[in-house]
Every structure is written in structure tokens, then in C-alpha cells.
Amino acid sequence: MSTSHVSALAHQFDTLEQQKESATLGMWLFLAQEILFFGGLFMAYLLYRFRDPVAFAAGSHELDITLGLVNTVVLIASSLTMALAVRSAQLSRTRQLVQWLGATGLLGLVFLVIKYFEYSAKWHHRLVPGPYFEFPEAAIGDRAEMFFSLYFAMTGMHALHMVVGIALLAWLLVPAARGKFHADYYNPVECFGLYWHFVDIVWIFLFPLLYLIGRHYHAGG
Amino acid sequence: MSHGHVVAVRTYVAVFLALMALTVLTVAAAFVDLGPLNNVVMLGIAILKATLVVLIFMHVKYSTRLIPVVVVGSVFFLVILFVITMSDYLTRGWREIGAP
Numbered sequence: 001m002s003t004s005h006v007s008a009l010a011h012q013f014d015t016l017e018q019q020k021e022s023a024t025l026g027m028w029l030f031l032a033q034e035i036l037f038f039g040g041l042f043m044a045y046l047l048y049r050f051r052d053p054v055a056f057a058a059g060s061h062e063l064d065i066t067l068g069l070v071n072t073v074v075l076i077a078s079s080l081t082m083a084l085a086v087r088s089a090q091l092s093r094t095r096q097l098v099q100w101l102g103a104t105g106l107l108g109l110v111f112l113v114i115k116y117f118e119y120s121a122k123w124h125h126r127l128v129p130g131p132y133f134e135f136p137e138a139a140i141g142d143r144a145e146m147f148f149s150l151y152f153a154m155t156g157m158h159a160l161h162m163v164v165g166i167a168l169l170a171w172l173l174v175p176a177a178r179g180k181f182h183a184d185y186y187n188p189v190e191c192f193g194l195y196w197h198f199v200d201i202v203w204i205f206l207f208p209l210l211y212l213i214g215r216h217y218h219a220g221g
Numbered sequence: 222m223s224h225g226h227v228v229a230v231r232t233y234v235a236v237f238l239a240l241m242a243l244t245v246l247t248v249a250a251a252f253v254d255l256g257p258l259n260n261v262v263m264l265g266i267a268i269l270k271a272t273l274v275v276l277i278f279m280h281v282k283y284s285t286r287l288i289p290v291v292v293v294g295s296v297f298f299l300v301i302l303f304v305i306t307m308s309d310y311l312t313r314g315w316r317e318i319g320a321p
Contacts, residue, residue, distance in 0.1 A: 035296065036295065039299045065248065080234070082278070090225055193279070198279075204270045208251070
């Protein structure tokens with residue numbers, strides 16, 4: 001065990017193990033709140049999709065599967081790099097930690113850039129709910145608008161979590177680069193990892209629920 | 222010596238590849254008409270992916286028992302949200318029980 005640094009044990013804990021478990025538990029309690037928080041949006045989605053399955057399928061067909069799929073791959077890859085970053089911290093490998101954290105942040109930025117292109121395309125196609133909304137199939141326009149309200153609310157809230165995540169990651173990079181994280185103490189890295197993986201999991205559900213509705217109705221739709 | 226379990230790189234990579242395969246599978250399945258099973262398959266694959274992320278990437282498999290309690294507990298409350306709200310909505314057309 002390296003002892004070239006001041007003990008990472010805070011006075012209220014008996015052991016480093018206990019300190020680590022405490023941090024992990026606290027973070028998971030926050031994630032429990034986040035699960036219910038996003039759960040509210042998923043509940044709205046569940047109800048309105050049940051009410052208007054045809055309109056939701058029509059709305060979903062306007063989304064670009066390729067971009068959605070690329071973003072899914074990007075986020076899952078960023079979870080891999082984040083897991084490897086935590087591992088680097090566990091093994092006290094500072095340079096490796098910084099590299100994996102950097103890779104995670106870059107992938108997060110790629111995700112947001114793609115999202116930006118998706119959103120601006122929606123704006124141009126008049127698919128943003130509001131006064132300028134216009135749906136190709138006018139008859140189901142109102143119900144399709146609800147799909148897009150949920151699309152923007154859910155992916156928007158997710159994107160906001162991505163932005164916060166990237167900002168936190170940038171903040172985390174400073175002590176990481178200074179070698180503050182190592183085998184005895186890497187709680188901030190682990191806790192940030194939990195947040196990042198959670199945001200990935202939200203997208204894992206968003207992608208099929210928003211992009212893949214009723215795709216078998218129109219082959220090549 | 223790390224105070225947490227250090228997962229092997231090959232385990233992380235294996236999970237990543239499994240997640241990739243499941244992603245491809247979910248897109249492919251979306252284009253096949255499975256009737257009501259489409260929704261089941263979509264959700265089932267998403268839940269499987271989330272489980273892999275929770276257990277391995279988020280280290281829940283290697284954690285103390287209290288952590289899974291919190292995870293399962295929050296999902297439990299999420300399910301209550303879905304079930305009770307949908308029960309309300311789905312039974313709105315029913316006639317009032319015991320109405321004169």
C-alpha cells in the first residue's frame with residue numbers, strides 16, 4: 001500500500017472500506033431518486049403511447065434510426081471507458097485514469113453534437129411542438145405532437161444530464177491529474193462512474209422506446 | 222491494494238461486446254413483425270442491457286448486500302408508479318361498481 005500521501009480516511013469512518021461503502025450507498029440513494037425522476041417521464045410516455053399507438057409509431061418514423069443507433073453505441077462505449085477509468089484509479093495509475101476519463105468526456109461530447117444535429121433537423125421539419133408544429137399526416141397531428149413533446153422532454157432531460165456529467169467530469173479531471181485518486185481513495189471517480197452509467201441506462205431505454213416504434217409496419221420506413 | 226474489487230479488463234470488454242450485440246439485435250427485431258411480442262422483446266432486451274450495466278459496470282455484483290436492496294427497491298417503487306397509474310387509466314371506461 002503506497003503511503004506517500006496523507007491518509008485518505010476521514011475521521012468519522014473506522015476504515016477505508018467503510019468510507020467507500022458509505023460513499024457508494026449515498027450515491028445509489030441519489031440514483032434511486034433519479035430513477036423515479038425519469039420514471040415520471042416514462043410513465044407519461046407509457047400512458048400516451050397506449051392511448052395513441054398509431055400516432056406514436058408515425059412520430060417515431062420521423063426519427064433517424066442511424067443517428068440514434070450511433071449515439072447508443074457512443075454512450076455504451078463511454079460506459080466502457082468510464083469503467084476502465086475507475087479501474088485505473090483502483091490501480092493507482094494516474095495517467096491511465098486521466099486518459100480514460102478524457103475518452104469518456106469526448107464520447108459524451110460526440111453524443112451531444114449528434115443530438116444537436118438531430119434537434120436542428122427536427123426544427124427544420126417543423127416537428128418541434130408549439131406554434132410552428134406541422135405533421136405530414138395532419139389527421140393525427142395533435143397526437144403526434146404529444147409524441148414529440150415526450151421526445152424532446154425525455155431526450156432533453158437526458159441531454160441536460162449529459163451536459164452536467166461532462167461538466168462534472170471536467171471538474172474531476174483536475175484532482176485526477178494531480179494524482180489525488182489511488183487504490184486507497186477513488187470514491188469521487190467511482191461515484192461519478194455510477195452517475196455516468198445511470199445516464200447511459202436511461203438512453204438504453206430511450207432508444208428503443210422512441211426510435212423503434214412500429215418499424216415493422218413500413219419496411220424500410 | 223485497492224479497497225474495492227478490481228474487475229478484469231476482459232470482463233469489461235466482454236460486457237461491452239454483449240451490449241453491442243444486444244443493440245444490433247434490438248434494431249433487427251424492430252423490423253420483424255412479432256405482433257404483441259415486439260414490445261416484450263424490446264423491453265426485455267433493454268432490461269437485460271441495463272442489468273449488465275448495473276451488475277458489472279456499476280459493480281453491484283461485487284458490492285455489499287445493501288446496494289442491491291436500494292437498486293431493487295427503487296425499481297419496485299417505479300413499478301408501483303406504472304401499475305397503479307395504468308390501472309386507473311385502463312379502468313376508466315368501466316361502469317361504476319354498485320351504481321344504482
